[in-house]
Amino acid sequence: MIWMIKKIYIYVISMILLNGLVGSISYMCFRKIRQRLEKKGLISMCITVLRGAVLSFLMPIVIVLIYFIYYVYEEDYTMFALSPLVGWVFFVVGIIWTIGFLKAILKTIRIQAQMNQLRKRACVCSRSILDCKNQWKEEVGVCRNVEIKTVYGLAVPIICGFLKPMILLPEREYNKEELKIICIHELIHCKHKDILWKQLCGLVRVIHWWNPLVKQLDMDVDSWNETYCDLESITIMKSKKRYFTTICEIGISPFAKGAYLCAALGEDKSQLKTRILRIKSIENKNTRNVMAGTFLCIGLSFVVVAIIILSTIGYHKIYVETVWATEIEEDLPEEETEYTMDLKEYTAKRIGTNLAVTKLKQNIKKGEELDVVQPLNAKTRLETKELELKKGEKIKLTVFSSQEIQRDDKDFVAGVIDGTGKERYVMHAVDIIHDFYVKKDGKYKVFVENRYKKKIKIGIAICLEK
Template sequence: MDDKYFFIEIMLVVSVSGSFLFVFTKIFTNICLKGYEVKYEYFLFRVLVIFFLFPAMALSYVIIKNSVKIYQLQIVSDDFVQMKVSDTKFLLFSDEIKGYILLIFAVWLIGAVLNCGIRILRERVVIKRIMEYSEECKEDSINEVRNNLVWELNVRKEIKIYRNEIIASPFSIGILEPKIILPPMKFNEEDLYFILKHEIIHCKRVDILYRIFMVVIRGLHWYNPVLSYFEKDFFNFSEIACDEAVIKDCDLNVRSQYAELILCMLESEQTNINITGFSNREEKYMKRRITHIMRGKKKIRKGIVVLSTALFIFMCPMVTYASIINISNVKNHLTDGLENMYSVVDGYNNEFIEYEEDLSIETGESKERKNFFLITRGNKNVDVTIAGNGEAQFHEVALNKGASIRVTLSSDSAKDSFRAGIVNLKDGKRRYVESIEGSVAYTFSINEKAEYAVYITGQNGKTGKNLNIIGRIAVTY
């Protein structure tokens, strides 16, 4: 299987399964968790982010790899080099199809670089510029509030506070060495407490790391519109969950004061970078955030948390597996369509001339017979590498009159020459066709009840290069 195609298939599986889980989470929380705290919904979103990046890709890789059972044989001889037989369909990659795959991969890569790499680079440049104009805060009153909050929230990291003259809203940056950047304006003691507590909670929860993960996911899956909504919701719930922690157990007056502070910050221009900012200018989001602050939410019960988390964790691999099955079905339909388009069509056999020859081959058990591979009813995908004049032969299969064996094979190069045929083990007669431009697509009709074996013989000569031949052999009873 082509590595680029394999990678594209994994990305599609992760994208589909992750999108379904996001939609499921939204429906579940809107129905079952409506009126409760947002922090649990934000927790599920964080789990989904981690699933997107690591388990989903690893799980997809393992399942897809295991679904293609490959039996490989390495032999040191003048004729036979190696053979692989797989149990699932894969695309018979002609040069044209490989070109399309390369184009799709290139488009994806360009999109990923533009949506992820450039975005992260741009934000790093902006943050670096901001830090160049920032000075560490030496005000005792601010540092005292910071120290009290670090103790209150049980934060073990050292968090430094900076002042900056070019920003208008507080925000936090850094993962290992978190920093809080304050605008030049003066805050009263209560507002300063709210601002620093909000940003310190972001630092404690490592929200900036998850936001970077989200940017990477959005960049890798830039073609998926569902993830655009996921990214927006993730950032919004990050702020709302932080608000909940800031005003936990506070009365209505304190909530009103906190909401007014957020609206005050909203009036200032905000830097357009991916940081844990104190406010967001989107009207719909701000309305929801202020409403959430003023109304307050019920605390979620532990039983609901445990059951819903268990359900979510259970669904992750199940949804991934279902996505793989459905994408594999689409791939198989595509394989059949391409095969019918390029090879198995009425009259295509007419391009090949069938030859016969009588060769006596050994039909009893022999040491070489262990190198043969069984072909059962149905389709078998084949990946064979043989010497320029070598031969690969499959294990015999008993067929009745009226059955057929269809071979659809292609070598890496149109200049390669090989024969593909069947041998009647009863009388030793071989029937074969010669490749045309490195490909064979031919159906052998069975006219006599006997045991038959499919073989492929290289015609590049003793000094010719090895042939790598892939394709499908279909046995119809």
């Protein structure tokens, strides 16, 4: 049971760490180019790059690449293998992450319950408010059904719910201009799917609760969603001054929308000032600035791709080296038999073993000897299918070669490889006759390597004994 938990944590924690690395660097790159894009009036580019950073926290690109490139394609079973130290480190880190994850989940559930209570307390609006909402719903281009209700005690208008969107208004009197701007603003939030992005940020907060950048990411998503909404609202209103004046008249309130899965209209003075300055920067938007912004975004894309490639290679190397360095095996006495040559068994990791691999088609059955004679191409490694073996079982291996081999020759090698990718092998012999004892339960493969520059013919006899 503990072994299974450790194995699960290896995949989960690896995915979270790698996603956190790629996401954090992507977000820091966004913050690096944000001001340049903002000054050029490229608000839509800013929001696109920021949303890409949010997705990079959630999409397990690196772990999928590692799995398919190294584990599946190259059959490097050292990747994701367990050594005593690696297993316990991931287990402890996994337990700590799980505690933080559960606390974040409970907080999110509590916040969602508060929002549900707010929706239940909502009352039906007057006919004039409903008519205004329906009129601007068509103008904005929202096809979904969006409810609108009033709530006593609410500070500012908000829209909540991704699947069932609902606009909630503070219970007070509104003139036509105020209703018009509120409806346009909140419906555009619905059109832009800002609640979905708010919920994705909530998911990032839950998974990456340990990452100090996540809180700032959430605040930036809120801020830029509002700016993006302002941009389209002003396009419809055709008056920046009237739009922002009305927002100020509705009321600037310290409503903590970051704590809710919703989008709110009111903000504090500094945030509202930032939104006004961003909208004003639209005047700087021209073809030259658009081209410059496009090149910046393309450059950022190359940086992210480079991060993904380096993370894939680096994590694989670090993990495999750590497993090799911390691997502990039990030493079992090897019984000498009359058929076994006095060959030294090596377990050291070899350099430059990337040979072409060919598979032995025949199946090996326990208690039965398999005899095969076949050619083996130059610089090629012959491997059997995986064998499920138990501790104490014996692999009797006999290999003959048509090549004249010197006593110190290292180009003719035979051995076994376990599920972690660790090899035990023998060499320095004209003909190899050797018994490999299984030191722990697991999956094993037998291999023979022809490291010569020409094809040879080999004869193999393999027998599995208890």
